[in-house]
Amino acid sequence: MSRIIPKSIERGLLGVSIPVYILLYAPLFLIAVFSFAPAPGPDHHTASLSWYHTLFHDPQVLAALRRSLQLAIISAMIGTVLGTLMGFGLNRFRPQSGSGWLFTLPSLIIYLPIIMPSLVFGISELIFFNFVHSATGLLSAGLLTMGIAHVTFQAPYVALVVFARLSGLDPNLFEASHDLYANGWKSFLYLTIPVIQPALIGGFLLAITLSIDDFTISFFTSGPGSVTLPLYIYSAIARKGGSPEINALGTMMIAAVIGIALLQYVYTRRRDRQLAVRGTT
Amino acid sequence: MPSEITSDKTKPAHAARSENMARAIRLWITAGPGLAWIILFLIVPSAILLGIGFMSNGDYGSPHLPLTLDPFKEVAGFSILGWADGNLITLLRSLVQSFIATFITVLLAYPVVFFIITRRPEIRPLLLLFVILPSWTNQVVRAYAWVELLGPRAPLSGLAQSLGLIPPNLGLMPTNFSVLIGLTYNYLPYMVVPLYAAAEKLDWSLVEAGRDLYASGPRLFWAAVFPQTLPGLLSGIILVAIPAFGDYIVPTLLGGNRVLMMGSLIASQFTETPNWPYGAALTIIMLLFTCGGLIVFRRMTKRLGGGDGAML
Structure with a gap:
């Protein structure tokens, strides 16, 4: 089919695509180059790892890293539990005939956190937590309020992942477990959980990524003692407009994301190939 | 004949309705915790945000009664200094x-x-x-x-x-x-x-x-x-x-x-x-x-x- 496209147009496609690919990576590459800037000192002409050294000995950065991981893992665990239950319920308990607001309302509620602009999301949380705190003294801005907000956007994404996995399954599977006298709870524990395990792991990892990637919602729900990595970078840029140390931190975050994505790509490709081989033999 | 048709139709319809109801209840029970979380921590807060748009500005930028349209006048560009x-x-x-x-x-x-x-x-x-x-x-x-x-x-x-x-x-x-x-x-x-x-x-x-x-x-x-x-x-x-x-x-x-x-x-x-x-x-x-x-x-x-x- 690619033979349909004439050579001249093919060259045109390449002529636009290559610069686009370069532009997509140029800024990230530049940050990495800047991060190897020479150390301030006598031999200030050679590239060095000195800013990485500074980074790993900066207690503020280490504390921010610890908070980011803590926030991501705990919120992802809660988000995965709530999201799995929502995805399961939406998939298994669909109306036998017709529909009604009792069935459409839950999916509307689940989509809301996904479609709401993150700025509006963050400001709503800021106001809400502020009111609750001034009225009751509970929920002062910090890791707890950030975690609550993160769960609110993680759970719907997990629900979508689990829902998609369940939709791809044979409905007879559940009939069979029913025929074998498994009650709802047993069926959930011994059938549903094992068969959606890939979706559970995938959803959990997605929730962690969403938490670490978020800035806007974290920014409006954070308190003075809950500076996570993205907030640390933002305040450093706002204060002094960036530094080699920030470049080093940014480079490490970029490398981590690209590394994880490529690993995941290779892993799923290999598994698909194995499944394909097993299917043919 | 007509009576047979109606009874034939209402019976399954009624059964389907109660079956639907049972399913809806199960849906709301399983999805309940997550839905409650989103309602409490997002829908209520955004409703408050929308409400605040119709309130007066207090001393430190916090909202106060009475209700007013002043914030919208400010958005449109009107202030004490004119437009x-x-x-x-x-x-x-x-x-x-x-x-x-x-x-x-x-x-x-x-x-x-x-x-x-x-x-x-x-x-x-x-x-x-x-x-x-x-x-x-x-x-x-x-x-x-x-x-x-x-x-x-x-x-x-x-x-x-x-x-x-x-x-x-x-x-x-x-x-x-x-x-x-x-x-x-x-x-x-x-x-x-x-x-x-x-x-x-x-x-x-x-x-x-x-x-x-x-x-x-x-x-x-x-x-x-x-x-x-x-x-x-x-x-x-x-x-x-x-x-x-x-x-x-x-x-x-x-x-x-x-x-x-x-x-x-x-x-x-x-x-x-x-x-x-x-x-x-x-x-x-x-x-x-x-x-x-x-x-x-x-x-x-x-x-x-x-x-x-x-x-x-």
């Missing part, structure tokens, strides 16, 4: 920037998508992944990368200075141009992905038929290729234009105070010098423009007859 065009310009700038950014992503996405789908099937997912990958890095890091690339000390600014495009000692940032670059960079993958999904399923026999009838290149594209990619394009426009309109990080880091957009204007009402009712009123106006845009867009696509496959 100013600042907010109107900010709103127009946000609309124009998001429109141009969307347009550029369309122009770039088409060649990239057709470059990818004309490769061997095995490497297509990898080429698509390389388009998406940068958007998985933190949005602050991404915007900051452009700050470094366009700042006064950066080589690109040096080039622009020597060409006389910008005055010496100034960078390409903060300008309308730098905000536009940041928005385009951020949202290009959101255009490429739906467009790719539509283009991968392209029916090439239509193109072949057109070629056999001696249609010219542009004619082939508009008649045989473009209509097939329309659903993907429409989803892409929604996915790019709406978040670009309300973006907060890019205009703040790449535009500063010089290139104010709706997102950064709203955010500053809750951070720097708080004025919650004014900020809430600005948010309501932004959401109204977003919803209005969506409705107009949907009407237009329905008239074009291509909106069936689009997301909303």
Whole structure:
């Protein structure tokens, strides 16, 4: 089919695509180059790892890293539990005939956190937590309020992942477990959980990524003692407009994301190939 | 006969209704904790935000009774000092920037998508992944990368200075141009992905038929290729234009105070010098423009007859 496209147009496609690919990576590459800037000192002409050294000995950065991981893992665990239950319920308990607001309302509620602009999301949380705190003294801005907000956007994404996995399954599977006298709870524990395990792991990892990637919602729900990595970078840029140390931190975050994505790509490709081989033999 | 039909119909209908009810109850029980969480921590808070837009401003920017429309008058540009065009310009700038950014992503996405789908099937997912990958890095890091690339000390600014495009000692940032670059960079993958999904399923026999009838290149594209990619394009426009309109990080880091957009204007009402009712009123106006845009867009696509496959 690619033979349909004439050579001249093919060259045109390449002529636009290559610069686009370069532009997509140029800024990230530049940050990495800047991060190897020479150390301030006598031999200030050679590239060095000195800013990485500074980074790993900066207690503020280490504390921010610890908070980011803590926030991501705990919120992802809660988000995965709530999201799995929502995805399961939406998939298994669909109306036998017709529909009604009792069935459409839950999916509307689940989509809301996904479609709401993150700025509006963050400001709503800021106001809400502020009111609750001034009225009751509970929920002062910090890791707890950030975690609550993160769960609110993680759970719907997990629900979508689990829902998609369940939709791809044979409905007879559940009939069979029913025929074998498994009650709802047993069926959930011994059938549903094992068969959606890939979706559970995938959803959990997605929730962690969403938490670490978020800035806007974290920014409006954070308190003075809950500076996570993205907030640390933002305040450093706002204060002094960036530094080699920030470049080093940014480079490490970029490398981590690209590394994880490529690993995941290779892993799923290999598994698909194995499944394909097993299917043919 | 008639009585038999009605009894035949009501019985299963009644059974189905009670079965439906049982299912609805189970749905609400399993999904309940998550739904309660979203209602308590998002729906109630956003309702409060909307309500605050109709309240008076207190001493420290906090909302007070009585209810009033003053925040909206302030949004429209009226103050004790008379009318100013600042907010109107900010709103127009946000609309124009998001429109141009969307347009550029369309122009770039088409060649990239057709470059990818004309490769061997095995490497297509990898080429698509390389388009998406940068958007998985933190949005602050991404915007900051452009700050470094366009700042006064950066080589690109040096080039622009020597060409006389910008005055010496100034960078390409903060300008309308730098905000536009940041928005385009951020949202290009959101255009490429739906467009790719539509283009991968392209029916090439239509193109072949057109070629056999001696249609010219542009004619082939508009008649045989473009209509097939329309659903993907429409989803892409929604996915790019709406978040670009309300973006907060890019205009703040790449535009500063010089290139104010709706997102950064709203955010500053809750951070720097708080004025919650004014900020809430600005948010309501932004959401109204977003919803209005969506409705107009949907009407237009329905008239074009291509909106069936689009997301909303």
